[in-house]
Amino acid sequence: MYLPGAGGGGEGDLAELAAGLDFPVSFEPVRYPGWQRSMAEGFSAEILLEELAAEIERKVPSGPIRIMGMSIGGHLGYTIALRLQAKGREIAGLCVVDSFMIESSKATAGWQGRALAQGMDLLRKGRYMTFARFIRSKAWRGLLRLGGKPLLSLVGRVSGSGGMNTLLARDAMADQELSMRLLIVHLAPWLKELDCEPVPLIAPVALLRTKVSARDDLSWMRRCPYVSIYEVPGTHETLFEAENIGEMRKAFGAAAMEFSRAGAAALETPA
Template sequence: MNAVRPPIIVLPGASGHAPDGALFSADAADRDRVVALRYPPWQNHVDAGLSGEALVETLTAEILRRAPQMPVVLVGVSIGGHFAHATALRLESLGHGVAGLCIIDAGTITAARSAQWKARLTSHALDLLRRGRPGALALHARHLAWRGLFRLAGDGLPALARGHAAPLHRIGMIDPTFAEELSMRLRIRMAATWMGSLDDHPAVLRAPTVLLRTRVTTSADSLWRRRCPDLRIIDIPGNHETLFEPKNAAALRTAFLAASVNWTR
């Protein structure tokens, strides 16, 4: 990790997969500043009754371990934007410096399907088909199959996972897509419950904040402005599924580097 300039800590989306660190680096020599944190495995969501508050404490402790004497730049992708914001507030409350916060396409979190879910998933599938990516389309279909199964469990999903942890773990070892979707559904359900209480009495973050978002998540602008009154919003191309693809990644990288130029020096 760079010993002079603030480390860039990335909190990934609900899948747990962080984007390429090159997106947040000015050059190749800068890559060691970018650190992607990992969320606890899905078993933690049921075995320890993991809450949003507990997850934020875990993330905060990890950041303090990695950068005990340095301010940090936090980058949160999708659901990770909400975790990054709460973690930044926690760091500030402990007197630890936050040089800046970048939120990437973080909309409102709900355990229910969005009104546009069918159109969004169909559009993504057609886009993969149009670009001749049958392997990616097959993987997309497998994700959707497991996702639909977990949605059928509804509010009983945590209890189901708790009661059948061992066989579910074995299935996940055979099919990583199964484990990813189960972890994602549990993480989203936990976050959806937690977010309601978080915004009842929102604290104001002192660190400079930028929201990079596609047109898909514009409805969350007002939520982020309440949390971060000095928020800067920048439009980026693509949608929630394609913003990191090569055709859109360059614009995202340019927007991040321009917005964070005063944070990362």
């Protein structure tokens, strides 16, 4: 089961990752709710977690469950794994990909420099269509951040209008950025409190992370006593780029083999 980053997607990257492995693997994506659901009265982080856990149980009605979470999906995967384990389900592995700690829904420090570097890298590689999509994405994201809660409240008031739905239906990028923004707004307070008294997940866990995210290793070790940490090259945005996919694949393959060994050892252990 695959829990993506807040922006969703990533299936193409995972297909590329799986293509070069020495063993078969498939990723079943779990979809996050769109902006309409996030704006529904009473919607909360708790309801989101319940719905995601229920979807995973529906897709894997019996047997062991393996979860892979990218970015914010890693935090969700950890919490959902705890909930499923408490219900008696076997968590055969949790693979967390560059899930750094999030303390608020505001942009992290230095985001302008990272965005500039990412845009320049796309131009150097001649990926002009990708660069154009990148600029549109950042423009919508900047507008939603600048508008803050007043803008989101306005969107909520007019969300039932046909014009609003038509506008976002015509612009998939705007729809995606609004959905992502609302998701983070709901989850940020929950994420801030998640590590106040972290519950240990007793299951095999692999953390694949960039060098920058090493600062959060201790938090993940508190959450997951049996975590194995693999450092991969690149940045949060370039993990699956051609120059980094090989090392990413190697780390994922090592983690998958570790999960398999843990499962085999569990079968050999007397009840």
